[in-house]
Amino acid sequence: MSNPSESVFRRLQFYTTATYPCSYLPGRMARSEVAAPTHLVDESAYARLIEQGFRRSGLFTYRPACEQCQACIPIRIDVQRFQRDRTQGKLWRRLQPILPARLAPLHWDARHFELYLRYQKRRHPGAGMDQDDQAQYTQFLLTSRVHSEMAEFREDDGTLRMVAIMDRIDHGLSAVYTFYDPDWRASLGTYGILWQLDYAARLGLPWLYLGYWIGESRKMAYKSRFRPYQILRGGAWTASPDGD
Incomplete structure (x- = not known):
């Protein structure tokens, strides 16, 4: 008897988009391969x-x-073997008690949107994501057909400092997007990844998928600081090239 999920996967088709300006490497053009139709992309x-x-x-x-x-290289962190380095450990011990996370399903919240706009305008100005467009934000982050959830990070007084969107799959978490207060005093982006690694470990999941590592992009190169990690090359996941 055939596996229903295998049948669905075989029905997927893939098309390549037209070129568009690369959002990571200035002066380059990019293209994407997209799975279609979108309604067939179920959790399996x-x-x-x-x-x-x-x-x-x-x-x-x-x-x-x-x-x-081929600058964009898929990267995933080995959750069970991950060890915080000295700087990460210090950050975790400082922020974990004062900035806890609350899990929630994807939902609209005006405070999230305000924080998102401040983050985009400060961290990614001119990238096209800093527009006051609720529909674009909703389509980008709040629309999903898979097991998605968000973590809201608030101080004791209720002040929102960070939101992380994640997808849960059977072999890990996929970090979809994180935005945070660009004026806060700490390295919130790093803390967000540390929290997701801790969350994946509590769920017993082996991998945290961080999207793409781009060595030439300062904004993306930080991902290789979470070790040990694997990268996807030639269709196979291999250990980090430095041997960690």
Whole structure:
């Protein structure tokens, strides 16, 4: 008897988008490979796509398909073997007691949107994501057909400092997007990843998928500081090149 999830996966088709300006490396053009139709990307198919280097943006599941550039390398962190380095450990001990997370299903919250806009305008100005467009925000982060959830990080007085969107699959968590207070005093982006690693460990999941590592991009190179990690090259996940 055939596996229903295998049948669904085989019905997926893949198309390549037109070129568009790369959001990571200035002066370069990018293309993406997109899985379609989107309604067939159920949780089982999505898990297989994640393992093949795809990511999710709203209802679209994609991976880079640039002809002249292979700078975007899928990366995942080994949750069970992960060890915080000295700086990460110090940050975790400082923030974990004062900035706890509360899990919630995806939902609209005006305070989230205000924080998102402040984050985009400060950290990614001119990238097209800093517009006061509720529909774009909702489509990008709050629309999903898989097991998605958000973690809200608030101080004791209720002040919102960070929101992390995650997808849960059978072999890990996929970190979809995190935005945070750009004026706060601590390294919230690093803390967000540390929290997701801790959450995945509590769930007994082996991997945290962090999307793409781009060595040439300062904004993306930080991902290789979480070790040990694996990268996807030639269709196979391999240990980090420095041997960790």
